[in-house]
Amino acid sequence: MSPLQIKKGSSKHSAYDLRDPNAEVIETHTLTVIVDNESGVLARVIGLFSARGYNIDSLTVAEVDHLGHRSRITVVTSGTPQVIVQIKAQLERMVIVHEVHDLTVEGPSVQRELALFKVRGQGEHRIEALRLAEIFRANVVDSTLESFVFEMTGTPEKVDAFAELMRPLGLVEVARTGVAALARGA
């Protein structure tokens, strides 16, 4: 089956799915979920994903509005178009959920992730690691005679690329926060 000709996404007026449900295309979508900041909220959202067999590629959560008692969950998930639409509908019907936005569909968005890399090495490797870090605008936040810890912010792809480059240069550990995302524009 050929790739879809129709623009990704569903009509805003209804649950009408414009895409071919038979196309076994796995898509990756970034969803933003605004929820009540209550105990158990994260368990509720994660429970939905595990109970219905949906994927979580990354997930971040923090309170964003103290007075309004709201938290923002950013979840990167993957599945067929039908599954993505279903995930959104399942999230929207939860009592603690105020809003769900599919940033992948709703227009351009900014996606950033913070990552820390511990790289151990000496000599040429060490110099090369520093040089690449500069190109990627990664900061050195810890240093010993045989190791660095780099801090970097960027898209998941950029983080992946940097990790790949560091691997032969002595990468020992990576810590990533997962994606935080906002729609572009006002």
Place this chain on the structure above:
Amino acid sequence: MVVEALKDQGVEVVFGYPGGAVLPIYDEIFQQNDIRHILVRHEQGAIHAAEGYARSTGKPGVVLVTSGPGATNVVTGIVDALMDSIPIVVLSGQVPTFMIGSDAFQEGDTVGITRPCTKMNWLVKETDKLAETIHQAFHVATAGRPGPVLVDIPKDVQFATGAYVEKPTVQTGHYAPRVAGDAEMIERMVELIETAEKPVFYTGGGVINSGPAASQLLREWVEATGFPITSTLMGLGAYPASGKSWLGMLGMHGTYQANWAMHDCDVMINIGARFDDRITGRINAFSPGSTRIHVDIDPSSVNKVIRADVPIIGDVAHVLEAALDLWKARGRKVNREAVGRWWAQIEEWKSVDCLAYKPGSSVIRPQHAVARLEALTKGMDRYITTEVGQHQMWAAQYLGFEEPNRWMTSGGLGTMGYGLPASIGVQIAHPDALVINVAGEASWLMNMQEMGTAVQYRAPVKQFILNNERLGMVRQWQELLHGERYSHSWSEALPDFVKLAEAFGCKGIRCDNEADLDDAIREMLAYDGPVIFDCIVEKHENCFPMIPSGNAHNDMILGEVDTQGVIGASGAVLV
């Protein structure tokens, strides 16, 4: 304060069982007369009784249980209510706040355990939030697609005094599901109905849940269009079984004509049904040529299993009213000629007479027992509950439901042990009505302790047990699928049901001969009090017609033909 909030919500009956962590609430219940408490024999009985109450009245059912085992015993009923969209409010006691997490006596993580199976649940740690939370719980349970909610109340919060907030002053929060359908989609629905050549209404529990107005509107539209109508197990009674457009139930054990109509239709009008796997059969062979309209209040039901061409998110009554008005305004158009041809085709399918069964010898055929029950209770103010299994399907096939809210059965979860407590809940809500639980002996034994409840509260429920000394549906599947190796599917060491009835202090009747059946049923109906009716039936009867798992709607087994190998390996794993 809890009792105050319940009164404020108009609650008349609570089903429950006391224990250490709810004693303060029970103390309040003792000191008032507005709310009636029904003491069950097991917490599972309480929640199924509340489900029966809720389904037969349209009002939320309320359950009160203690912490730990009290709460875990209602979990089956909570899942049952979630699957069948029944509004239930469970209030559970909890150990005091300062002891939570210490593995205290009868402590359980009730909100954790019930989180995936409630619409919403709350642990109330501050007394000032108690009343507000209970009001919110009732709102969530009944708004939109109904479902179960749970409020967990620690004992110290029950003892403390706090500010009571009345119902009208409570903000119900942002939770407000959409009820009115999209106008553009409703117009497309009406256009499709005007031009349809082979239409079929496929209705479900959503029509019942939407309230009596929805059933009225549905009836009006079906009559006006002359379109055929079938329904899921959950939706029986929304359109009367005696109506001229009625095809019978559809699905795995649905009628031949209903399933063929679904398969061959050109416009499918799904109103408040969710394309359950017992309905659709094999997905990629489901109704291949139809344009599908899907009306549902829950957006996650639409496009979940079957793609909808015209999805309408909204409450059934609201959508039907808008669509019906529009259809009338546009001149009540229907393609009469094509629909007439469609009916001729349907009559051909009907002539197969798929529900015919072999006339019995002296041994009672279970279908015949249900058919006689139908004949002898026709026209009565009758409510039916069931357990789960063959008898449930026979009840759905051979009993006719003329009104909504008269049929209470565990559909989505398929909970054995549902029918007896549910029948008690129905009878509590309708003290003067005839309430019959059509049961199988194995299911019935699962919650038979509730006979004590029926006797205590003088609930004259009739337990009509089709006793084949088998787990009939399991046996049927083993016959069709597992080489007739009947692994653990027979009921050994059964009690003597007549003596059991006497032990409970009610009436027992046994009937094992077809010639005596009518008189025995009349005796049951005439008795003023609970009855256990032990109807000894043919032991190896199978439930037909049947769409084997993994087959399409037009690929049904009609009767006792050679059924060996009808379900392929891929169907066998489908349950």
